Amino acid sequence: MQDIIDHLPKLPEIQQQKLTIPEFDEIEVKATDSVEIKKFIRKVNYEFLGFHCNHKVMDKDCDMVYKNVSDLYKTREFKTYDNFVSLVAECVWQIRDKDRRGKVWNEQIKPAAFELKKTIDALVVLAGKVSEYNAKMNPQCSKCKAAIRKYNYSVKEIERMRNDYADLKKEAEKPAEDKMDMLEFLNKNYPTADDFLLSDVKKKYKETFGIVKTFDILTEEIEATKLFRISNIHRTIHVKRL
Numbered sequence: 001m002q003d004i005i006d007h008l009p010k011l012p013e014i015q016q017q018k019l020t021i022p023e024f025d026e027i028e029v030k031a032t033d034s035v036e037i038k039k040f041i042r043k044v045n046y047e048f049l050g051f052h053c054n055h056k057v058m059d060k061d062c063d064m065v066y067k068n069v070s071d072l073y074k075t076r077e078f079k080t081y082d083n084f085v086s087l088v089a090e091c092v093w094q095i096r097d098k099d100r101r102g103k104v105w106n107e108q109i110k111p112a113a114f115e116l117k118k119t120i121d122a123l124v125v126l127a128g129k130v131s132e133y134n135a136k137m138n139p140q141c142s143k144c145k146a147a148i149r150k151y152n153y154s155v156k157e158i159e160r161m162r163n164d165y166a167d168l169k170k171e172a173e174k175p176a177e178d179k180m181d182m183l184e185f186l187n188k189n190y191p192t193a194d195d196f197l198l199s200d201v202k203k204k205y206k207e208t209f210g211i212v213k214t215f216d217i218l219t220e221e222i223e224a225t226k227l228f229r230i231s232n233i234h235r236t237i238h239v240k241r242l
Helices: 001-007 036-049 056-062 065-074 076-100 111-138 142-173 182-189 198-209 215-223
Strands: 195-197 226-232 236-241
Touching: 036 142, 036 215, 056 111, 065 076, 076 111, 076 198, 142 215, 182 198, 182 215, 195 198, 198 215, 198 236, 215 226, 215 236
Parallel strands: none
Antiparallel strands: 195 236, 226 236
C-alpha cells in the first residue's frame, strides 16, 4: 500500500514571495577623479538613489495565495485525489482489522487500476495549476532587474574610467626626449588658427605621440599655457587663442 502512495506524482510546493524594490549604494566621488568622472558619478547617483518601481499589480497576485489554495481544494482533480486517499486509508484500516482478527488479507481490496490511473491524471493537472499559481505569486520585475544590471555596469565603468585616467596621468608625467610641451604642440599644429576643436587636438596628439588623452587632461594642459582657453559652444568644445 505504501508503494502505491510513493509512486504517485508529487505536487510542487505552493510558494509565495513578494517583490522588493532594490536599493543602491551611493558611489563616492573621490578628490582624484577627473571632472568627467565626477560628472558621470553624480549622474549615476541621481538616477539610482531615487529609484522606485510600482509593484502593486504583482503584489496583488501574491496576496491571492489563500484564494488560490482554496480554489485548488475545490477542483475536481483535488476531489479525485482526496477520494483516492480516503480509499487507501479505508484499505489500510481493513488490512489492520483483518490482521487483528487473524484473517488473511485478500489483495482484491487494493484500489483498482483505473482508480490509480484516474488519480495520477488528476495529480498531473493539479501540479500544472500549482506551477501556474506559483509563477504569479513569485513574480519577476524586468524593470528592477534591468536597473540592477545597469547599476553594476556603471560601477564597473567608473572603475575603468578611474584606471584609464590614472594611466594617462602617469604617462603624461613620464619624461621623454621627443616630447614637446603643450604650447609648442599647439603652435606647431595650429600656427595661425584662433579657434579650433578640442577633439582635433586629441586626434593630432594621438597621431603624434601615440597617447590618448582625455578632454579633462587636455583642458588642464591647454589652459596651463595661459595663451589658450577652452569654450563649450553648443555642446562642442573649442580651443580659443587669447
